[in-house]
Amino acid sequence: MGNIHPTAIIAEGARIAASATIGPYATVGAQVVLDEGVQIGAHAVLDGITHLAEGVQILPFASVGLPPQDLKYKGEPTRVEIGPRTVVREHATVHRGSITGEGVTRLGADCLIMCVAHVGHDCVLADRVILANNVMLGGHVHIGDTVFVGGGTAIHQSVRIGRHAVIGGMSGVERDVIPFGSCMGNRARLIGLNLIGLKRRGFGREAINALRAAYRGLFLGRGTFEARMALVAQDQGAQAQVAEILSFIGEPSRRGLMRAGRQVDESEAEAA
Structure with missing residues (x-):
């Protein structure tokens, strides 16, 4: 196929739409599904039961669908789902689900996962979520629509972040953050409401x-x-x-x- 670089390694069984593109030295596993317009950058790795919706971009050296960092995981058929137009930047990692959760790591539409960010197993991100550089999500984190997480922030396993919240950079988040809230610090505390974001979004x-x-x-x-x-x-x-x-x-x-x-x-x- 003209959209697949000759050095890419595509396992038998992978389902790749005609308009998807795959760059040099990328690796695509046998159970990966790429919808129309998906772009896979050089040296990216996609594995496991992974579905990338229309227009998703995976940039160079990112990895999606690899096994969770969970010692209880023994190869069960868990998966990753990424919604339309979401972008996963260089060196970011998105791990597949585990047997201790719902078995799926899910990213919604129009998300941006910046360089070297990590989305742990069983995380669920709604639409328009932005994780800045080096953000770390432990397993089972749930993030609502239109949340921004500042660079270098670590979010503890099983934390919930309500929609339209903003997390300041370099924060350590151990507790649930209310919708529309603003927090920062190590350990993070609420500092008010995301007033700038609310005004920008027409509230x-x-x-x-x-x-x-x-x-x-x-x-x-x-x-x-x-x-x-x-x-x-x-x-x-x-x-x-x-x-x-x-x-x-x-x-x-x-x-x-x-x-x-x-x-x-x-x-x-x-x-x-």
Whole structure:
């Protein structure tokens, strides 16, 4: 095929669309499926039960679908799925699922996985997620739509990141991050809301004001967290984005919820 470099190694059984391109010295395993317009760069390695949707780009020296870094894994038929137009940059790694999870590592549409980032086994990334250079995701991490993770950040196994959140670079994330939240640090703590991202993505003044009030009520007020959560549900819970945060908090979690970096008294919270 004219789109496959003669030095590429393609195992018998691989399913490659006519418009896919494969660069020099790339390796494609027998159970790999490449849809239309997929581009595989030089020296990239694709293995295992791996499906790349239309327009995915895998750049040089990246590897996708190799076995998980899990000592319990014994070659079971787990897989990787990557959604349309997602880009995996140089030297990044995306490992296939394990038997301790759902058996699949899944990246959504229009994601960008920058150089040397690592997506561990059983991770699930929704659409438009950006992992900057050297980000490390432990196994079973779930990340919602339109999340940005800054360079050099490490996210602990089984952490959940709500949609539209932003994680500052060089952070160590051990707890779940609420939707629309902003956090940073080692170990990371909430520092507020992703206000710049919300404005860029067209969230209106009413939604942003409701989120601010909910954030103050949940993380900057007095009393038990349960009492504060009940009060926020009563006062702002009908607003869609606030309801999303409350639902996220109420879902099962293996890591617990990330809290704000410090608590303040009521007068300071009111002025925030």
